[in-house]
Amino acid sequence: MSKKNQTPDVEGDRPDPLTVVVDGLRYTLDAAPRRSGKKNIVTVALDGSTETTPPLVDRCDLFAFRSRRALAQLVADLFGREQGAVLGALALLLDQAERTAQLDRPTPERLSDERRKAAEQLLASKDLLDRAAAAMEALGHVGEEHVKRIAYLVATSRLMASPLSLLLLAPSGTGKSAVLDAVSALMPSESVVTLARLTPQALFYSGSDALRHRLVIVDEYEGQADADHAVRVLQSRGELRQSVTIRGKAEELVAKGPVAVMSGTTLSNIDPQNTSRCIELALDDSLEQTRRVQAAQAAAWSGARKATLNIQVWHDAQRLLGEEPPVHVVIPFAAKLTFPARTTADRRASAKLLGLVAAHALLHSRQRERDREGHVVATVADYAVVHALVQPALDAAALDLSPRAARVLRWMTEHEGEATDRREVASAMGWSYNTAKKALAELAAQELVRVVEPGPPARYRLLGPRGALGGTSELIAPAALAARRTR
Numbered sequence: 001m002s003k004k005n006q007t008p009d010v011e012g013d014r015p016d017p018l019t020v021v022v023d024g025l026r027y028t029l030d031a032a033p034r035r036s037g038k039k040n041i042v043t044v045a046l047d048g049s050t051e052t053t054p055p056l057v058d059r060c061d062l063f064a065f066r067s068r069r070a071l072a073q074l075v076a077d078l079f080g081r082e083q084g085a086v087l088g089a090l091a092l093l094l095d096q097a098e099r100t101a102q103l104d105r106p107t108p109e110r111l112s113d114e115r116r117k118a119a120e121q122l123l124a125s126k127d128l129l130d131r132a133a134a135a136m137e138a139l140g141h142v143g144e145e146h147v148k149r150i151a152y153l154v155a156t157s158r159l160m161a162s163p164l165s166l167l168l169l170a171p172s173g174t175g176k177s178a179v180l181d182a183v184s185a186l187m188p189s190e191s192v193v194t195l196a197r198l199t200p201q202a203l204f205y206s207g208s209d210a211l212r213h214r215l216v217i218v219d220e221y222e223g224q225a226d227a228d229h230a231v232r233v234l235q236s237r238g239e240l241r242q243s244v245t246i247r248g249k250a251e252e253l254v255a256k257g258p259v260a261v262m263s264g265t266t267l268s269n270i271d272p273q274n275t276s277r278c279i280e281l282a283l284d285d286s287l288e289q290t291r292r293v294q295a296a297q298a299a300a301w302s303g304a305r306k307a308t309l310n311i312q313v314w315h316d317a318q319r320l321l322g323e324e325p326p327v328h329v330v331i332p333f334a335a336k337l338t339f340p341a342r343t344t345a346d347r348r349a350s351a352k353l354l355g356l357v358a359a360h361a362l363l364h365s366r367q368r369e370r371d372r373e374g375h376v377v378a379t380v381a382d383y384a385v386v387h388a389l390v391q392p393a394l395d396a397a398a399l400d401l402s403p404r405a406a407r408v409l410r411w412m413t414e415h416e417g418e419a420t421d422r423r424e425v426a427s428a429m430g431w432s433y434n435t436a437k438k439a440l441a442e443l444a445a446q447e448l449v450r451v452v453e454p455g456p457p458a459r460y461r462l463l464g465p466r467g468a469l470g471g472t473s474e475l476i477a478p479a480a481l482a483a484r485r486t487r
Contacts, residue, residue, distance in 0.1 A: 017032070017096055017097050018030075018031070018032070018093075019093075020092050020093045020096055022085075022092065023081060023085060023089070024047055025045070025047060025075070025079060025081070025086075025089065026043075026044070026045050026046070027042065027043075027044050027089055027090065027093045028042070028043045028044075028045075029041070029062075030042075030043075033061075033063065033097055033098075038061070039059035039061045039067065040059065040060060040061070040062060041057065041058075041059055042057070042058055042060045042062075042090075042093075043055050044056045044057075044075050044079070046079070053078075053079070056074060058071055062090060068087060068090050068091075069087065071086075071090065072084075072086035072087045072090060098195055108188065108190050108319055109188075109319070111316055111319065111320075115313075115316050116316070116320070118310075119313055119316035119317040119319070119320050120320065120366065123317050123321070123364075123366040124366050124367065128363060128364060129149050129153070129360070129385065130149075132148070132149070132152045132186065132314075133148040133149050133152070135182075135186055135309055136148045136151075136179075136186065138306070138309045139181070139185050139186070139309070140178055140181065140182060141178045141179055141181075141182035142178075142292045142293055142295075142296045143289045143292040143293070144179070144283060144284050144289065146389050147168075147179060147283065148179075149385075149389055150166070150279065150281060150356070151166060151179055151182075151281075152186070153359040153360055154183075154260055155183050155184070155186070155187055155260060156318070156321065156359050156362060157260055157358070157359040157362070158191065158213050158214060158258075158259065158260035158322075159321055159325045159327050159362060160258075160327055160328075160355075160358060160362060161326040161328060162258060162355065163259060163355075164278075164279060164356065164359065165231075165260055165262065165279065166263075166281065167263055167264070167278045167280050168180075168262075168263070168265070168281055168283055169264075169265060169280055169281065169282045169283065169403065170264065170282065170283035170285060176265075176283065177219070177264070180217050180262055180264065184215065184217050184262075185311065186311070186314045186315070186318070187215055187315070188318050191213070191215055191318065191322070192214065192215050192216075192217060193211065193215070193216045193217070194216075194217040195216065195217070195218050195219070210255075211234075211255060211257060212257060212258070213258065213259070213322065213326065214259055215259075215260050215262065216259050216260070217262050217263070218262070219263070219264075231259070231261055234255065234257040234258070234259060238258055239254055239255065239257060240255040240257075241253070241254050242255075261278075282402075282403030282404070286429055286431075287430020288430060289430075321363070327365065328373070328374075328375040329358035329362055329375060329378055330375045330376070330377055330378065331354060331361075331378040331382075332377060333383070333481060333484075334354060336476070336481060336484050337350075337354075337475070337476055337481070338475060338476045339353070339475065353386060353475075356386045356389070356390065357378055357382050357383050357386050358378060358382075360378070360382040360385055360386055361376050361379070361382045364382070380478055380481055380482045383481060387475060387477070387478055401443075401446065404429075404431075404435065405439045405442040407439075408429065408436070408439045408440065408443060409448060411428060411429070412460075412461075419452050420459060420461075421457040421459045421460070422436045422437050422440060422457065423457065425439065425440060440460055443460070444460070447463060448462065449461060449463060
């Protein structure tokens, strides 16, 4: 398919949110799609053709992949198109309808003196990030303390000139949506865009500034994969441009950034280039976390009174932080920091860590000094918090391990000298036998453990003494950084 055929034909000053034209076919919805399971009537017809081929009219739940696939096959058979191309057109139609609905988002509220005072008091809290984590707990995200805090910092980074993005890695059913729902609930509604999926074309449909300094929540990474390159360009260059046909004339649409993007995935083979600007966090699939979730579910059904949470003050605090975006942050001690330098991937890792330090300083900007240009000045305290948060992830990255394998290696390090087998690991981690088997196989392939008893059951032991994986040992400790700054 040519690039020309992939470009949607836009009629009028703004595209009809319920119609797209792709590859000579016009796709039209009868109404805006809703996540209720109710099917829309979709009409597919040749666009601008004098042929007598009748249109295809069918019902489809655009949020359900099976329903979209069935419709795509009908369209492909009738009009001689490829099923994959039709699926892309249907995803584009859904994106456009969802994106246009975001235009109705409420405008920022004018804060009364009382609300402004309450928000300023919250922003003056020394334990502000801990309070944000507690608020996310009250909203249903239990456990995973470092995930809560990093997610909130990423969401706050949308106000910076170079925001961060976050990808949650976990098996199905481990609570990715709980994280996304809780962090987005603490953001003002006008600052959040929530989508089922994201395509490159859909980035343009809500106006040039509609995504600027917004937090974009994509339900599943699989719905974002096609737009990865476009999102990277939007983050690195600050804008995207695309040529479209408007009333028969070629014109250019512009989408301006920057944006912060959050999503979740069950995939384990993600292209590293697609996550180069994205913090990857593995969710806790341990037995202990399962018990925390179950306890929270039981408490919710028990009728026990919940502690009240003032959501409005959190929204107002974010509004005050973002009154004049972008917020610029300087890290005066950045040159004194040390980072792992093993591969080119470490260049991106250091940028992410610095971004988190800047986001923490931005969140505490009411408690930080400003330089002559009005930039927020980060402190060693900002670095100390981030250093503690990223340690598990850096430890895993240091040896190029998956989060699960890194967790097993950390556990075996704590029990150094003791041989273990797959079932012992499965029991200690709260995993299935096959998950433990894969983690140990990965460690063996990396020559970090060896089989000392062939079994059955096969038993494994560490190959030599190991520290805490060595990842953060290459980062300067906060105390050492503070000492350097006093010299």
